[in-house]
Amino acid sequence: MKGLHCMKAAWVYEMKFSFRSFNHHYSTLILSILFIICALNVGYTQTSRDSVAIPNVWTDSSTGHTIVRLSRRYGDNTSFYFHNNPFIRSADGSSDWMLYYGSIGQERQLFVVDLATQKSTQLTYQTLPMTGEIVARKHREALYQCGDTVFATQIDTHITRVLYIYPDSIHGTITTLNADETLLAGTFNTGDAEQSIIKQYPLKSQFFKRIYEAHIPHFLFIIDLQSKSLKVIHRENEWTNHVQFSPTDPNCLMYCHEGPWEKVDRIWIIDVRDGAPRLMHKRTMVNEIAGHEFWAPDGTTIWFDLQMPKSENFFLAGVSLATGREVRYRHQRNEWSIHYNTIPEQTLFCGDGADSAHVAHGKDASWIYLFHPNGDHFSAERLVNMKNHHYQLEPNVHFSPDGKWIIFRSNMFGPTNVFAVKL
Numbered sequence: 001m002k003g004l005h006c007m008k009a010a011w012v013y014e015m016k017f018s019f020r021s022f023n024h025h026y027s028t029l030i031l032s033i034l035f036i037i038c039a040l041n042v043g044y045t046q047t048s049r050d051s052v053a054i055p056n057v058w059t060d061s062s063t064g065h066t067i068v069r070l071s072r073r074y075g076d077n078t079s080f081y082f083h084n085n086p087f088i089r090s091a092d093g094s095s096d097w098m099l100y101y102g103s104i105g106q107e108r109q110l111f112v113v114d115l116a117t118q119k120s121t122q123l124t125y126q127t128l129p130m131t132g133e134i135v136a137r138k139h140r141e142a143l144y145q146c147g148d149t150v151f152a153t154q155i156d157t158h159i160t161r162v163l164y165i166y167p168d169s170i171h172g173t174i175t176t177l178n179a180d181e182t183l184l185a186g187t188f189n190t191g192d193a194e195q196s197i198i199k200q201y202p203l204k205s206q207f208f209k210r211i212y213e214a215h216i217p218h219f220l221f222i223i224d225l226q227s228k229s230l231k232v233i234h235r236e237n238e239w240t241n242h243v244q245f246s247p248t249d250p251n252c253l254m255y256c257h258e259g260p261w262e263k264v265d266r267i268w269i270i271d272v273r274d275g276a277p278r279l280m281h282k283r284t285m286v287n288e289i290a291g292h293e294f295w296a297p298d299g300t301t302i303w304f305d306l307q308m309p310k311s312e313n314f315f316l317a318g319v320s321l322a323t324g325r326e327v328r329y330r331h332q333r334n335e336w337s338i339h340y341n342t343i344p345e346q347t348l349f350c351g352d353g354a355d356s357a358h359v360a361h362g363k364d365a366s367w368i369y370l371f372h373p374n375g376d377h378f379s380a381e382r383l384v385n386m387k388n389h390h391y392q393l394e395p396n397v398h399f400s401p402d403g404k405w406i407i408f409r410s411n412m413f414g415p416t417n418v419f420a421v422k423l
Contacts, residue, residue: 065383082340083242089401097113131173140154143163164223164228280319294341318346341397343403
């Protein structure tokens with residue numbers, strides 16, 4: 001709190017001199033209002049001399065929910081992708097921590113923030129571009145990749161070690177770690193065809209269909225962290241993507257056929273021991289789509305966005321690994337979200353909304369949502385008004401470990417920051 005009060009004081013001090021051109025009466029009145037704001041414990045951080053002040057705590061006037069800024073530092077700060085778990089307990093077990101990326105100049109580094117105090121600590125000091133959003137909770141490490149090398153940085157000591165170096169013939173990318181932290185998994189493709197398409201057509205709307213239609217050979221691989229060996233477990237002439245290990249079964253790996261969702265049977269799992277793929281949802285009508293799949297925390301269910309057909313009827317669906325049975329929760333067009341997430345009990349869900357340019361074409365869909373299952377449909381509650389957020393950046397919602405907050409990223413104030421809304 002001492003640091004927060006210092007930031008408040010510095011902000012008020014700087015604002016004081018911006019009123020020198022006002023007469024004494026109006027300067028005194030405005031400064032009094034500013035001091036009242038501080039007294040009400042509303043914090044602000046000035047991101048730069050040319051940008052607006054970003055509040056550290058405020059109440060959304062549309063919903064009445066409290067929002068807290070978690071990334072209280074300069075630059076752009078981005079939380080992890082929605083299906084990558086960023087959380088870990090502190091070493092003494094007293095609080096929950098979260099990893100996120102923060103920019104430093106032209107590069108970005110990993111930071112860890114205490115969710116209770118909003119204090120951030122820089123974790124990595126890499127000089128090359130970093131990819132990967134993996135937290136190894138048992139070993140208390142952050143795993144990521146720079147070029148051809150996979151690193152692990154210990155979260156408490158910040159000691160960094162090399163986990164694996166790819167051979168020159170393989171340009172792979174790791175994306176996931178298995179439940180007992182013995183295997184990494186990822187993909188690579190042959191030649192430079194995919195990168196050539198992206199270089200020539202840099203926008204997703206331009207390269208997405210082209211990569212799918214190119215049918216470039218892709219390889220699904222695992223890396224044994226004990227033997228330091230790489231093994232290809234599946235090959236196909238499809239765009240293999242969204243690789244996710246089960247959170248509970250160390251041998252179960254999910255992946256998808258990427259491309260236009262209405263043209264692919266997207267969601268697959270594979271046993272890494274015998275390489276037998278299994279389709280988890282088969283399309284049954286023209287223009288049906290299923291995607292943005294993610295694991296339930298207990299590993300029993302895979303949840304996904306289901307539209308039957310595309311842009312008309314909207315569901316969040318879950319398929320049981322044990323039985324193949326599906327449960328579906330219907331929701332309205334304006335409640336459709338780019339991504340969803342759930343608590344461990346799978347009795348509460350959240351969504352990050354969208355704008356009218358996305359597939360649902362909702363006219364009033366720019367909200368962070370909380371969803372309550374109610375029979376075969378969702379009852380939706382709006383938590384955060386996202387009308388000033390530009391949805392080229394996906395908010396990527398996460399429930400906090402205690403289930404009391406929804407964490408998301410947003411550029412609603414200009415720079416990208418990580419926020420949490422109280423339920």
